[in-house]
Amino acid sequence: MHNNIMAAGSRDRPPMLATGRYAQWRSRFLRYIDTRPNGDALRKCILEGPYTPSTVIIPAVPATENSPAVPERTTVETILNMSPENKAHFESEKEAIHLLLTGIGDEIYSTVDACKTAHEMWEAIERLQQGESLNIQDVKTNLFWEFGKFTSHDGETMESYYTRFYKMMNEMIRNNLTVATMQVNVQFLQQLQPEWSRFVTIVKQQHKLDEVSYHKLFDILKQYQKEVNEIRAERIAKNANPLALVAAALPHQDPYYQAPKSYNSYAPTLKASLQTRSHATARHKGKEIAKPITPPSESASKEDSDPEQA
Known part of the structure; x- marks a missing residue:
C-alpha cells in the first residue's frame, strides 16, 4: 500500500x-x-x-567621434x-x-x-x-518486546489468542519488521497455557514449523478446544475442592491409612461395655458383702488349735 x-x-x-x-x-x-x-x-x-x-x-566605454565616453x-x-x-x-x-x-x-x-x-x-x-x-x-523496539513477551491468558480460547497474535503480527508487518516463519510459529505454540501442551506436541510431530504458517496451526489447534475446556474444568474443580483428590485416592491406599470411623460409631459398643462392667461390679460387691468377716482374734485362735500347724 x-x-x-x-x-x-x-x-x-x-x-x-x-x-x-x-x-x-x-x-x-x-x-x-x-x-x-x-x-x-x-x-x-x-x-x-x-x-x-x-x-x-558594466565596463567603461571609451568616447568615439559620435558618442561621449x-x-x-x-x-x-x-x-x-x-x-x-x-x-x-x-x-x-x-x-x-x-x-x-x-x-x-x-x-x-x-x-x-x-x-x-x-x-x-x-x-x-x-x-x-x-x-x-x-x-x-x-x-x-516496543513491537519486538511485545512479540517476545506475548503469551496466552488463563482460560483464553484459541480464537481469542489467535486474534491478538494476528493483530500484533500485522502491526509488525506495517512497520516493516520481519520475523522468520520458524520463530513466529515457535512463539505462537510455546506461549499457550499448559492444558494445550498435549495438542501442541501433536502439531509439532505432524508439521514442519519452518514450512507452515501460524494461521494453519490455528486451524488445527482450534479443533481441540472442547478437550482443552474439559481439562481446564477438571483442573478448576480439583483446585476448588482439594479433598476430592484425597477421597479419590483413598480406595487405592493401605487400610491402615484409611480415615478412622466417627466417634458415634463407637458409642453403642462403649455404652454396652460400661453396662456389662457395672453389672459385674455389682455382682462382685454382692458376694463380698455376703461373705462373713472373721475377727483377727478368732483367726489367730484357729491357727493355734490347728493340729497340722502344730
Missing part, C-alpha cells in the same frame, strides 16, 4: 511522502525531478536554494541580462515549491508551507522526518 501511495501519479506528479518512508521518498522525488525538462534548475533550487540576482559590472558602472542582474543557465535557475523556484507541497501529506503541510524557499522546505521535511524516524524506531 505504501508503495502504491508513493508511486501514485508518478508520471504526472511527484511521489507522495508516506509515514516512515522518507529515505525512499527522497530518492524517488529527486529521480522524478531529473525527468523534468528543467531538472538541473529544479535540483539547484531544492538542494542549493533559489538563484539570487547578482550585481553586474561612458564610465564603468554597476547594475542589478535582471531576466533580460541573465545567462540562460541562471535564468532557468531563477524561474524554477516557484515550480520547485509547488512540487514539494504536492508531494507531502496534510500532517506536515502547514509547517513546510511556512518556509519561504524550496530549499528551506526540503530541509524542513528532512528534519521532521528524522524526528519521526526516531519515534518509529521506538515503535519497532
